[in-house]
Amino acid sequence: MRGRRREALEGYLFLAPALLIIGGFHVWPALYAFYMSLFRWEIAQGAFVGLRNYQRLAVDGDFLRSVGLTVVYVVGTVPLEMAIGLGVALLLHQRLRLRGAFRLVYFLPYVTSQVAVALVWDWVFNPTYGAANGMLTAAGAPPLRWLLQPDGIFSRDAPPSLALASIMLVTVWYYLGFHAVVFLSGLTAIPDEILAAARIDGAAGLRLFRHITFPLLSPTTYFLLLIATIGAMTSFNLIYVLGGGSTTAGCAGNPLGTTEVAALFVFNRFWCQTQLGYASAAAFVLGFVIIAVTAANSRLFARRVFYA
């Protein structure tokens, strides 16, 4: 009995460092944020307002727009970066010369600071002296206002605006290397015997990919889908810097709020408008939306995952 107790104690001791870190830096702040969300809390704690902050969110046009923009951002980036990442992985899986160098080139953006990357792209999209307009003018096309343009790319008032679409382009460019590397490891893990057997049976090219490679990659695809969706829903750095965070008193979401996705809405309400209680409520709602989307993803795709 004493031995079992001692064993349990040792187990808890081993768990303690992780529990302290997770508890202190994740669980406690989350609980405290929920507590804050029940108050009118600006610089200092104000009156208890119960769920009024949540009720207000439900009718706040800016918040609802930010949730809509988040959906647009996720749908516009995740499938694209996964598809291109898979394509790049398939290319890099071939016996190419300089394969290592190509892998490095594709992965390089992912290991570069997001803020540095965003500042470089901010320069590329600058309407006055940016490289993007330089190329357009050289090709005889009219210059665009890129990150300053709130008009939608499909119709004037429908998202994404050109500004958000430009940020989505940078996001895809940034993450595709990560997807490529993870897909590459998935491709390497597919047993050669299965592929050889399929080839003997006459499968090749697209058929081999569709019926053998892609199904066997499904655990990797599923993993990437989950983390990319969660990542895109909480995406902040790139959107913050490219959405004007470095120039407009630290508040982003420009122009006309067309790049203010949900994470930015939380930031702006917290730091720019000092509505700490309201921002905490929005953060909680965003958290629940992420959990719901992840659960929906699991329900839709988990059963289609094939573990060899």
Added chain:
Amino acid sequence: MRRSFLLLSVILIGSCAPGGAPAAPSPAVSAGTAAPEPAVTVTFWHGQSGVLGDRLKVLVDKFNASHKIQVESTFQGSYTNNELYQKIISAIQAGNPPDMAQDTGAADTASYFRANAITPVQQFVDGPDGLSKDQLADFVPSFLEDNSLLVNGKNTLVSWPLSKSESILYYNPDILKAAGVSVPKTWDDLRAALKMVKEKTSSTPLAWTPTLFDFFIPYMLAQGGSLLSTDLTKAAFDSPEGVAALQYEMDLVLTDKTAEITKGFDWQNPFAQGKVAFAISTSVSRPFIEQAMPKTSVFKVGMAPLPAGPKGSKTNLYGNNVVIFAKAPPDHQRAAWIFLKWLTETDQTVAWSLASGYMPLRTSAKNAPEFKAAAEQDDRVLVPLNAAPGAVGSPHSADWPKIQGPLGDAITAALLGRSSAKDALTAAAKKANDILSGY
């Protein structure tokens, strides 16, 4: 130009050197007898980085060398990017703010005050270590006004000015000469001058990043309008004066096509390269413009007060003030005030002004030998100071930062031709009134 800047730096550093002349004694206090200085170390958070941070440190070191009080000043992030504000409100949440800190202006001060986080400076101004009426009257009135709030119905100094700048009209005299126009005195003159530059030269008439502060607010104030009602409970920017201000910007951008819209400080390089006739920016922009000038095309950057309207020339007051925190022990609060009082004495405010480009805070600065010498060498240092009587800071409402977003969006929407000036401001005023009504 760079030589004169170097000279100014030498003046400051020279005046602060240990072997130099001793610091002038502090002026006599107004009431009572001051107790001996407390031998305490006080913390001072500021947002001056780079060269300005170094120059502020020189002044702090000079104070420390001549006083029992020791000031520990630390850069805590840029105040223009909200970083310093974020640090301060985090420190307030944690219950551990510094003894004193810079803030971005009246709205920040109002929000700290509403949260009972700061102690009004008025008590020290009126106390044994304070200032006489004459000494107080030496400060530029609009600077003190920027630091005052109504407390129990009485205008009370809650913070203390430190670095003040304002919106100024910059121009390229060579382009103006080529276009045959003189420096505009009124907003109508400016519009006409921009048209002439467009017609007569190949230069860009105006390069400008639309913000509330450099165009909309000064124009509206010059027409007699205001941002908020006197009691700060309602939006007032949707008045005919506000609509006229926004319409004026729309006319330049959409009708005359004389204004090129830029992003952030992107107007500076084309202006420095001699491609732009006019720009409007803060008075501390000049050294940045001069640094960006190519050696081959140096011109003398023209500076003038913003054009006038029926109510004269109005300008937006930028810069920062200093607050003393309520959590600081009483002897630290007193020590912080003694430091602030010293820092804003004529000698120091002149030194800081010449070193930083911010305006001196006292009118007596104009007669200080170093300032007079600098003004004789380059009379542009007087331009902001002469325009200071028309300078107006941000509204003294803790809710003002929340209103800036909707109002900024209204201006963007109008300048993109998505909305009329009236509709854009009416929509922004509705949002502002919701905010001011407290949810």
